[in-house]
Amino acid sequence: MQMSLLIDAGKCTGCVQCELACSLENEGIFNPAKSRIRIFTFHYEGRFVPYTCTQCAEAWCMQACPVDAIAYDAATGAKVILEAACVGCKVCTIACPFGTVNYNSDTGKVIKCDLCGGDPECAKACPTEAITYVDADQTGYERMRAWAVKTDAGSTAIA
Amino acid sequence: MLHVVIGAGPAGVTACEMLRDLDAAARITLISGEPEPPYSRMAIPYLLVNDIKEDGTYLRKSENYFPDHQIDVQHISVTAINPEDKSIRFEDGNSLDYDRLLIATGASPIQPPIQGIELPGVHQCWTLDDARAIAARALPDTSVVLVGAGFIGCIILEALVKRGCQLTVVEREDRMVPRMLDNTAGGLLKRWCENQGITVLTNTAVNQIAEKKNKLSVSLDNGNTITAGLVITAAGVRSNIDFLTGSNIDTDQGILVNQYLQSNQEGIFAAGDVAQGRDFTTGGFAVQAVQPTAVEHGRIAATNMVKPDSLSYPGSLNMNVLDTLGLISISFGQWMGNADGDSVVLLDDAQYRYLNLQFDGEYLTGASSLGHTQHMGVLRGLIRSRVPLGIWKKRLMDDPTRLMEAYLGSVQSLV
Ligand SMILES: Cc1cc2nc3c(=O)[nH]c(=O)nc-3n(C[C@H](O)[C@H](O)[C@H](O)COP(=O)(O)OP(=O)(O)OC[C@H]3O[C@@H](n4cnc5c(N)ncnc54)[C@H](O)[C@@H]3O)c2cc1C
Ligand code: SF4
Ligand code: SF4
Numbered sequence: 078m079q080m081s082l083l084i085d086a087g088k089c090t091g092c093v094q095c096e097l098a099c100s101l102e103n104e105g106i107f108n109p110a111k112s113r114i115r116i117f118t119f120h121y122e123g124r125f126v127p128y129t130c131t132q133c134a135e136a137w138c139m140q141a142c143p144v145d146a147i148a149y150d151a152a153t154g155a156k157v158i159l160e161a162a163c164v165g166c167k168v169c170t171i172a173c174p175f176g177t178v179n180y181n182s183d184t185g186k187v188i189k190c191d192l193c194g195g196d197p198e199c200a201k202a203c204p205t206e207a208i209t210y211v212d213a214d215q216t217g218y219e220r221m222r223a224w225a226v227k228t229d230a231g232s233t234a235i236a
Numbered sequence: 237m238l239h240v241v242i243g244a245g246p247a248g249v250t251a252c253e254m255l256r257d258l259d260a261a262a263r264i265t266l267i268s269g270e271p272e273p274p275y276s277r278m279a280i281p282y283l284l285v286n287d288i289k290e291d292g293t294y295l296r297k298s299e300n301y302f303p304d305h306q307i308d309v310q311h312i313s314v315t316a317i318n319p320e321d322k323s324i325r326f327e328d329g330n331s332l333d334y335d336r337l338l339i340a341t342g343a344s345p346i347q348p349p350i351q352g353i354e355l356p357g358v359h360q361c362w363t364l365d366d367a368r369a370i371a372a373r374a375l376p377d378t379s380v381v382l383v384g385a386g387f388i389g390c391i392i393l394e395a396l397v398k399r400g401c402q403l404t405v406v407e408r409e410d411r412m413v414p415r416m417l418d419n420t421a422g423g424l425l426k427r428w429c430e431n432q433g434i435t436v437l438t439n440t441a442v443n444q445i446a447e448k449k450n451k452l453s454v455s456l457d458n459g460n461t462i463t464a465g466l467v468i469t470a471a472g473v474r475s476n477i478d479f480l481t482g483s484n485i486d487t488d489q490g491i492l493v494n495q496y497l498q499s500n501q502e503g504i505f506a507a508g509d510v511a512q513g514r515d516f517t518t519g520g521f522a523v524q525a526v527q528p529t530a531v532e533h534g535r536i537a538a539t540n541m542v543k544p545d546s547l548s549y550p551g552s553l554n555m556n557v558l559d560t561l562g563l564i565s566i567s568f569g570q571w572m573g574n575a576d577g578d579s580v581v582l583l584d585d586a587q588y589r590y591l592n593l594q595f596d597g598e599y600l601t602g603a604s605s606l607g608h609t610q611h612m613g614v615l616r617g618l619i620r621s622r623v624p625l626g627i628w629k630k631r632l633m634d635d636p637t638r639l640m641e642a643y644l645g646s647v648q649s650l651v
Contacts, residue, residue, distance in 0.1 A: 086650050115611075117641050119651045126650050128640070137613075140535070141528045143246060143276035144288075145297050162297065164282040167557045167609075171566060172528050174621075176614030176640055180564070 079154050079213040082190075082197060084127050088207035091116055091125035098202035102193060111181070113190040114199045114208070127208055129199075130177040130190040132156055138189065141172035154213070155192040163187060237262045239541060240324065240332060242314050243340035244268035246276060246527055247508025249295045250534030251338050251541075252307045258542040264306065265332065269313045269341070272364050274302075278527050280367045284374070284395035290364060314341075317483040319501040336503050336541040339480075339491060340534065343473040343509035343525055348383065352445030357452050358467040361392045370468065376400030378465040381454045383442050385412040387556055389470035390425075394561050396468075397434065404435040404462055406442055406454075416556050416567040420583065421590050421606050428563045428588055475510045475523055488512055490523040495548045497537040505541055507533035514551030516620065517569035517601050524554050553620055563588055563606060568615045570594050570602030577601070580633045593636045598624035600632075614643045621647045 096112035104111045114129035136156050139147040146162035147169065149155075158178075165185040169178050178189035190197075192210075200210040239255050239262050241248045252266050268274060272290070279293035296302070302309045316325040317337070325331045345360040347353055359369050374380060378401050382389055385407035396403050405412075411422030412429070426436050441457045445467060454462045475490035486492045486500040490512035497505050497513060506513075508530035515522045529552040539547040558565045573579055574596040582591040589607035593600060600618045618625075618639065625632065628642040644650040 115640075117644055119641060119645065122651045124651045126644050128644060128650075140250070140531050143278040143295070143527055144292060145295060162292065164279055164287060164292070165559075166278055166282070167559065167564070168278070168527055169613075170609070171555050171557045171568070171613050171616060173613040174617030176611030176617065176643070178613065179611065180609040182562070182609070 080192075080195070080210050081132065081154065081213040082129065082192070082200060083209045083211045085207050085209075086124065086126040088205045089116065089125040089127050090205055090207075091118060092204065094202040094204060095127055095199035095208055098198040099190075102198040103188070111188075113177075113188055127199075127203075128175075128177070130156070130173075131175065132190075132192070133175070137172045137174060138169035138178045141168050143168060150191070150194075153192045153195045156189070157191045158187055158189060160184075160186055237542075238333060238335045239264045239338070240334035240336070241266045241338040241340060242324065243338075243342055243508065243510070244270075244274035244295075244309065245340060245342050245508060245530065246295060247342070247511075247530040247534040247537075248338065248340035249274050250531045251340060251507060251538040252302075253305070254535050254538035255542060256305050256307065258539065262542075263308075265308045265310060266302070267310050267312060267314060269311075270363060270365075271311055274309070275364060276527075277362060280361065280364070281391050281395040283364075283367055284371060284392070285398045293364065315479055317480060317485065317504070319483060319485070319504060322503070334503075337505065338534075338537055338541060339485075339499075339504065339506045339510055340508045340530075341476040341479075341510045342530075343475045343490075343523070345388075345469065346472045346474050348442070348469060348471040350383075350442050350445060352447075352452075353469065355445055355447055355452065357447075357465065358445060358469065360469050361388070370466070373466040374399050374401050375465075377402060379463060380404070380466045380468065381406060381442075381452075381462055381464045382468050382470065384408075384470040384472070385436065385438070386470060386472060387413055387416055387558060388473070390558055390560050392468060392470060393429070393434070394559065397432065397561060401466075404464075405429070405437065406440050406456065407436070407438045408441045410439050412436065412438065413558065413565065416558070416571070417565060417604060417606075418572065418592065420581075421565065421592070421604060424585070424588050424590060424606055425560060425563060425565060429560065432561050473509065473525055475512070477510060488521075492521065495550075496540040496545055497533060497549060498540060505537040507537040514549065516551035516553040519551070522554075524552060526554065526556060528552070528555060553616060555616065557612075564609050565604070565606050566608065566612050566615075567604040568602055569619050570596070571604035572602070574601055578629075578633065580636045582636050591636050593632060595625075595629060598626065598629055600625065608637075611640045614639050617647060618643050623647045 096109035099112040100108045163186045200208045274295045275293040313327040380401040382405045444455045446453045491506035509525045578595045591605045594602040628646045
């Protein structure tokens with residue numbers, strides 16, 4: 078069964094537990110700035126929105142990579158950076174229209190969500206179930222896909 | 237179905253993969269004019285600083301990738317195309333028939349009309365062969381003159397500095413990367429380079445290169461002369477269309493294509509640096525000559541080769557990212573602005589941070605930046621979605637860094 082992260086922004090209190098868990102898992106430090114999932118704050122509305130890579134079907138990042146350094150993990154559906162092959166050219170960081178693959182100047186390579194190999198720490202750390210890891214067929218996932226399609230206002234298939 | 241793809245760069249290789257996905261039974265031939273396995277020019281700077289070996293530049297890494305996908309790769313130059321009998325001719329006189337043809341022959345550097353440009357020790361930086369020649373000469377403490385501070389010039393610049401060369405950059409126009417950065421950002425980039433010991437001469441041209449005691453003597457139009465061990469030219473590129481003479485394929489700067497990336501000749505498509513395709517923000521036709529566009533073209537052309545007129549294409553968004561010794565610059569779309577459009581600029585001169593957003597009415601149509609690296613891809617989402625920004629326009633005008641919030645709030649209606 079394909080699983081995916083489901084984000085219910087309405088439940089997020091902005092506690093940043095997910096950012097801390099992500100940076101600890103992936104970088105070995107508690108540093109929200111190094112997290113692959115980020116909380117965005119909407120002062121006027123008094124809202125918080127956690128956001129990260131949706132492992133979108135188009136995989137703009139993977140397509141744009143000039144050296145085949147982003148791979149599809151068939152087990153999780155994640156698009157995963159292969160650090161050894163990545164040259165740090167940053168083309169993926171401008172190709173992803175969701176802004177969810179980013180340059181890490183400490184390593185000279187890029188980082189993005191890889192679903193922690195199928196057991197995402199952010200979902201486990203979230204105390205309010207704003208982030209859950211669920212069966213990809215659930216409607217929430219379809220909604221996330223619909224947003225992705227809106228962003229891909231690029232090419233339109235007519236056949 | 238016989239699919240023939242001329243050119244094994246990112247456009248050609250992506251197209252072959254898409255052809256294979258959509259048509260399992262098709263015969264696919266991929267033709268490269270170079271001896272190496274299909275590789276990425278973009279990776280050459282990383283080869284020059286030994287971050288990777290030559291195989292690190294290969295577009296696909298597993299050894300039998302192309303045979304495994306039944307893609308027949310041939311290494312030979314194509315000299316002519318004959319749409320009438322649907323065949324192409326090779327340099328050895330042989331020919332090959334096709335049902336559908338993709339021309340993805342890329343571009344080549346322009347040789348500036350400078351006396352002495354053909355001397356040994358004067359190189360361009362475009363192919364793996366060029367990279368080997370540069371690596372042999374660009375040794376520590378070698379004086380190197382880089383002619384041209386455009387996008388490609390600036391990409392090689394970093395590699396030359398990291399190799400320990402003494403670098404002088406000569407640019408004819410008034411600033412660095414004039415096709416990507418405005419005066420302010422171009423000026424900051426120049427100061428950044430100068431602070432790292434690079435001599436940057438803008439508004440300066442090379443008059444002549446001469447050989448002098450095993451060295452090269454480079455005369456500038458400001459009257460000065462520089463002695464160099466290596467001269468690298470990066471003065472723009474031009475689509476590889478010369479071999480199309482007599483084929484009746486319409487060309488301008490590149491091959492003229494319609495919204496399906498088909499040329500004026502039925503069954504002949506073009507993709508990548510050789511194609512003059514639609515530009516998403518201007519609506520006009522241009523050779524963008526960047527990697528993401530090449531890949532996008534490859535995918536769309538291949539889809540239409542298998543299913544004619546099935547995938548219409550609103551154009552590629554021009555975008556660039558450049559890392560110059562740690563200062564990262566980015567540009568998207570109409571970064572230079574729209575007539576009567578609003579814009580907002582955020583500048584921190586001392587920290588080399590710059591962000592410039594360009595609007596057309598309620599839409600974001602372009603942006604450029606220095607020193608910003610996080611979530612910058614969302615600019616593509618904001619521009620390509622063509623969603624009116626509503627309240628988010630004012631909020632961006634007040635604080636242009638809130639790009640993710642603007643995207644989540646307007647395009648994805650998440651708040
Ligand atoms: C040093 C360097 C750094 C770069 N960095 C960046 C970057 O950071 N970001 C970015 O977006 N772009 C960058 N580019 C540009 C990018 O590499 C090109 O836009 C991209 O390679 C275009 O892909 P393409 O498939 O259209 O053509 P190419 O990659 O040029 O491939 C063309 C292919 O056609 C073949 N060919 C040509 N003529 C013939 C013929 N007559 N017969 C048979 N085969 C032929 C060639 O051998 C080659 O295989 C860089 C380029 C260089 C040189
Ligand atoms: S990083 Fe962006 S382009 Fe890549 S899979 Fe995730 S959402 Fe898609
Ligand atoms: S930064 Fe790394 S993963 Fe991203 S496109 Fe470049 S090589 Fe590929």
